[in-house]
Amino acid sequence: MNFNKLTIIASAAALSLGVTACDSPAEEAAEEQAEAMEDTADAMEDAGEITDEQADAMEAQADDIEDAAEGDTDALTEGVEEAVN
Template structure:
């Protein structure tokens, strides 16, 4: 499934705004970093597929792996927030 860049960015922004109030600082930072990295990988994979260097299935696999990494980064940030001393 392909998403255009504007749709992906708009969806990510809307989701971030919706959950920002309940996320900690580390989780938000890690989520933002992960999403940025996933977007870069998505753009690279799409360009490679458009150039005929990889198949559509390989593009999807690259994008899925980047999104999984972004999710893992967000979970790591959440764990950091949960173990941080209360202020």
């Protein structure tokens, strides 16, 4: 899977979690998803599939997912805008 597909998937996931993350099970799921994204970014970087900057961007998106689950939608919006631009 290339970086652009991951960006789209992460953005969609972040947006959906921003709407539905109202209780602790959803927040826990978001944290698990974010951790999985960070692990994927690290693995892809280690394998030479993406650059350090791309891995950092993926990890920032993972942080945005966690922030959205906690109700911090400003950080979510900022992260999605960065991914699109």
